[in-house]
Amino acid sequence: MENNDILIRLRYALDIKNTDMVEIFKLGGVEVTKEEVLKILTKSNDDVDYEEENEEDVIKCNNKMFESFLNGLITFKRGKQEPKPGQPDRPQFSKESVNNILLKKLKIALSLTSEDMIDILDSAGITITKGELSALLRKVGHKNYKECGDKYARNFLKGLAIQYRD
Structure with a gap:
């Protein structure tokens, strides 16, 4: 995508x-x-x-x-968050999959819990376990990291539309 x-x-x-x-x-x-x-x-x-x-x-x-x-x-x-001491002013760009970044950043922006994300995916017809979701939200290089495919990203956005537009 x-x-x-x-x-x-x-x-x-x-x-x-x-x-x-x-x-x-x-x-x-x-x-x-x-x-x-x-x-x-x-x-x-x-x-x-x-x-x-x-x-x-x-x-x-x-x-x-x-x-x-x-x-x-x-x-x-x-809202704007003040950087902690030793933290860069601007977030550094990630080298991971765009879909993984999408899930992580939307989780932060919309203040979603893992259960909320599972519900959103479920409303789009996708069943995912908490462990699978956790693997998608991990950092690149972590032993349990899993790259997020277009299927999850597309259906997460579809679920968001169902949740936020109804």
Whole structure:
């Protein structure tokens, strides 16, 4: 799943307005205009000719931009947190899967417990144990770390839409 697609689904699930998207990107350290946000939220078509013609109409969201958005979402939802002594001002970018980062950062931003996340996935028709979820939320290099596949990420966003939009 592409970062742009994840952003589109996340925006829908949490009912985030375009002006709030600009603010969230800004809180994450990325300056974008409302027009650029609309270009980021444009679904890219897989047709090669279409992409060549409308390349300037779509802005690809890279991993750093996406992670900055998620950091901004945390600040937007929970407020600015003062860094502890010895901690960097800006969070460092992770080298792990985008889907794992998505689950971790949304858990923080929305103040979700593991049970909440299991319920969200369950509402989308996915059954996951607490141990499996824990493996998805671990740091890369941990012996129990498991990379999050698109299936879990897609269904987590679907479950969020069910929970937050009903």
